[in-house]
Amino acid sequence: MTPPNNSSQVQPEVRKKTPSDFIFGKVIGEGSFSTVYLAKDVQTGKEVAIKVLEKAHIIKEKKTEYVMREKESLRILGSSCPYIVHLYSTFQDSQRLYFVLTYASNGELLKHIKLHKQFNFDCVRYYTAELILALEYLHLKSIVHRDLKPENILFDHNFHVVITDFGSAKILRKDQQGEPNGDSDVNMQKGRQRRRNSFVGTAQFVSPEMLQEYKSSHASDLWALGCIVYQMACGNMLFVAGSDYLIFQKILKLDYSFPDSFDERVKDFVEKLVVIEPNRRLGASDAVPYSSHREHEMFEGINWNDLGPPPQLS
Numbered sequence: 001m002t003p004p005n006n007s008s009q010v011q012p013e014v015r016k017k018t019p020s021d022f023i024f025g026k027v028i029g030e031g032s033f034s035t036v037y038l039a040k041d042v043q044t045g046k047e048v049a050i051k052v053l054e055k056a057h058i059i060k061e062k063k064t065e066y067v068m069r070e071k072e073s074l075r076i077l078g079s080s081c082p083y084i085v086h087l088y089s090t091f092q093d094s095q096r097l098y099f100v101l102t103y104a105s106n107g108e109l110l111k112h113i114k115l116h117k118q119f120n121f122d123c124v125r126y127y128t129a130e131l132i133l134a135l136e137y138l139h140l141k142s143i144v145h146r147d148l149k150p151e152n153i154l155f156d157h158n159f160h161v162v163i164t165d166f167g168s169a170k171i172l173r174k175d176q177q178g179e180p181n182g183d184s185d186v187n188m189q190k191g192r193q194r195r196r197n198s199f200v201g202t203a204q205f206v207s208p209e210m211l212q213e214y215k216s217s218h219a220s221d222l223w224a225l226g227c228i229v230y231q232m233a234c235g236n237m238l239f240v241a242g243s244d245y246l247i248f249q250k251i252l253k254l255d256y257s258f259p260d261s262f263d264e265r266v267k268d269f270v271e272k273l274v275v276i277e278p279n280r281r282l283g284a285s286d287a288v289p290y291s292s293h294r295e296h297e298m299f300e301g302i303n304w305n306d307l308g309p310p311p312q313l314s
């Protein structure tokens with residue numbers, strides 16, 4: 001018998017995309033486990049970024065869990081926050097996985113910091129405000145990015161930030177949510193809890209707790225924010241040394257300094273984020289999430305409900 005055609009229950013059938021639905025263009029990003037292409041949706045003409053992952057390589061390098069985590073994080077994040085990359089669709093063929101993403105046509109924040117040597121105060125303030133709104137959304141959705149850095153922050157066609165690369169992201173379980181530092185990065189393997197034996201992320205931006213205890217929380221992203229704000233304001237990385245090991249030593253000793261010309265308001269903001277104890281970082285323990293960021297003197301005059309258009313980069 002044919003079921004009654006109750007139109008309110010009938011879902012439009014969305015056909016899975018295939019590679020032939022897109023015209024693939026130039027490579028716009030490369031990682032250890034993926035290549036990102038600029039592509040055009042044949043049907044709509046819309047430009048997208050397609051992240052392509054080789055299945056055999058992922059399996060060989062035991063990165064399946066990370067790929068699944070990236071997809072799940074992006075699914076949870078959806079399209080509500082303009083400052084976070086949007087996953088439009090995923091598909092696969094026999095050899096590859098494909099993630100269809102927002103195309104951020106103005107490239108990496110890192111490129112623009114290098115181009116301008118450093119950003120002026122208005123730009124630092126504006127882009128820090130956009131990043132705070134993005135982190136607030138990640139927090140709301142219980143996701144820690146864990147690899148925030150100027151290479152993973154892109155600019156869209158209007159020069160708004162787009163945070164990308166959720167390959168290291170962590171989805172906090174219900175019982176871990178709201179704890180400033182309450183979770184350890186454990187893998188569940190064959191019913192046993194196993195601690196990761198190396199940190200995730202990038203040496204220069206990794207937080208002390210991720211280094212020492214393989215622990216992370218939203219506060220780990222706040223540490224990285226402090227490092228990024230410093231870099232936008234003076235052009236240099238906060239922790240630099242000849243090897244990852246030496247960078248880690250500097251991180252654990254808070255061995256960094258500010259150039260003389262560094263803006264005092266930005267300096268205070270960075271100092272309040274780059275704090276060893278995760279719970280003590282600015283915003284980490286706010287009853288009203290991120291209220292202490294919004295109230296910081298650096299943001300005096302900012303309308304948090306409407307940041308307006310970005311200032312000219314300089």
Ligand code: ADE
Binds near residue numbers: 154
């Ligand atoms: N490079 C890596 N991912 C990208 C994206 N989504 N847009 C533009 N460039 C990128």
